[in-house]
Amino acid sequence: MSQKTKRIIQMYDQYVMPTYRKNPVVFVRAKGSYIWDAQGRKYLDCFPGWGVSGFGHCHPEVVKAVRGQAGRLLHISNNYYNEVQGELAKEISKNSFDGKCFFSNSGAEANEGAIKLARKYGHDKGKFKIIAAMSSFHGRTLAMITATGQPKYQQGFDPLVPGFIHIPFNDVEALRKAFDGEVCAVLLEVVQGEGGVHVATPEFLKEARHLCTQKDALLILDEVQTGMGRTGKIFAYQHYDLLPDIMTLAKTLGGGVAVGAMIAQRKFGDVLQPATHATTFGGNPLACRAALASFHVIRKEGLARRSQKMEKFLRKELETLKKEFSFVTEIRGMGLMMALQLSIDGVEFVKQCLAQGLLINCTQGNVIRFMPSMTVTEKELHQAVEILRKVFRKAVKN
Numbered sequence: 556m557s558q559k560t561k562r563i564i565q566m567y568d569q570y571v572m573p574t575y576r577k578n579p580v581v582f583v584r585a586k587g588s589y590i591w592d593a594q595g596r597k598y599l600d601c602f603p604g605w606g607v608s609g610f611g612h613c614h615p616e617v618v619k620a621v622r623g624q625a626g627r628l629l630h631i632s633n634n635y636y637n638e639v640q641g642e643l644a645k646e647i648s649k650n651s652f653d654g655k656c657f658f659s660n661s662g663a664e665a666n667e668g669a670i671k672l673a674r675k676y677g678h679d680k681g682k683f684k685i686i687a688a689m690s691s692f693h694g695r696t697l698a699m700i701t702a703t704g705q706p707k708y709q710q711g712f713d714p715l716v717p718g719f720i721h722i723p724f725n726d727v728e729a730l731r732k733a734f735d736g737e738v739c740a741v742l743l744e745v746v747q748g749e750g751g752v753h754v755a756t757p758e759f760l761k762e763a764r765h766l767c768t769q770k771d772a773l774l775i776l777d778e779v780q781t782g783m784g785r786t787g788k789i790f791a792y793q794h795y796d797l798l799p800d801i802m803t804l805a806k807t808l809g810g811g812v813a814v815g816a817m818i819a820q821r822k823f824g825d826v827l828q829p830a831t832h833a834t835t836f837g838g839n840p841l842a843c844r845a846a847l848a849s850f851h852v853i854r855k856e857g858l859a860r861r862s863q864k865m866e867k868f869l870r871k872e873l874e875t876l877k878k879e880f881s882f883v884t885e886i887r888g889m890g891l892m893m894a895l896q897l898s899i900d901g902v903e904f905v906k907q908c909l910a911q912g913l914l915i916n917c918t919q920g921n922v923i924r925f926m927p928s929m930t931v932t933e934k935e936l937h938q939a940v941e942i943l944r945k946v947f948r949k950a951v952k953n
């Protein structure tokens with residue numbers, strides 16, 4: 556470890572709260588699928604910033620847009636109009652459904668806004684309950700750890716926010732049973748990412764849609780991780796024959812710049828009136844300019860279609876691992892959101908991949924996750940699988 560790296564890590568130890576499990580690597584620059592540490596070592600990134608750099612690190616179009624905007628206007632208050640926010644709202648709507656947007660700075664905050672909108676809508680009708688799924692993940696604010704159907708995120712933070720009910724993901728019967736007259740919303744991911752890469756069944760999502768319509772509740776789809784092309788469509792719900800009432804976005808939306816958003820169908824677009832919801836930084840010109848550039852890149856480079864094509868290639872590669880190693884029990888996912896279910900612990904493999912120059916992720920202790928940039932090449936994917944193979948082989952030998 557170099558002196559520079561040591562010094563940076565020591566500074567963190569002294570001044571930054573230890574809320575993240577850290578690897579002893581300091582990254583200093585990145586481009587496309589690659590990232591370099593302070594010692595000049597190059598890594599292949601198949602989990603770029605937890606899905607934020609969804610079309611590669613420092614895409615030149617986003618960099619150009621941010622540079623241009625930074626020199627003109629960085630921030631103004633939401634009590635005035637800026638040139639870009641309306642344009643971005645229109646772009647999100649054009650790519651999804653007719654509606655109105657609210658801008659935030661993160662995925663958790665986008666979900667918070669969606670829940671507030673649903674609560675406000677249901678308030679005078681006595682509806683306040685939110686149905687969410689077990690093994691879900693919706694963020695780390697107090698309401699979102701409550702919505703998240705995993706007790707490990709809630710421990711030590713009670714009392715939690717009242718009114719959330721959890722049902723098993725993809726359990727149609729449980730959904731029907733939980734849906735009483737006090738439910739104002741159903742909050743779901745289309746593909747549960749952090750929960751282990753589980754894809755929603757069409758029956759489950761359709762029943763959620765049907766019940767929400769029938770019982771005057773709102774279907775909120777959290778597309779924070781699945782959105783912007785990764786699953787093979789711009790938004791994952793577009794694989795299913797239905798529309799949500801609210802969709803939330805973040806991660807790839809800003810192509811590396813912090814921005815979150817929710818869009819609500821036009822009939823719910825005016826539920827949140829002045830003074831009911833706000834955030835100082837939300838929808839600032841810099842973030843919106845980056846997000847507009849993201850949409851442009853994704854469209855121009857046909858990245859949703861590319862994700863479908865790359866999924867096929869990656870699946871084939873992953874199949875070879877499943878054939879070779881009996882502890883690989885399943886390949887799951889959609890588009891470039893893919894996972895290997897292991898019957899043994901996976902955390903150590905991820906650490907060894909890092910040592911071999913590959914960034915991937917392990918969730919739930921034994922699910923190896925790939926979320927490479929949508930611009931990833933076959934050669935890069937092959938290289939990633941070969942590194943993982945090497946690491947697996949070494950484990951088998953020991």
Ligand SMILES: Cc1ncc(COP(=O)(O)O)c(C=O)c1O
Nearest residue numbers: 661662663692693694779780805
């Ligand atoms: C589906 C989903 N929703 C919400 C969030 C929270 O987003 P953020 O970390 O930007 O608050 C995440 C983050 O991983 C996520 O995957």
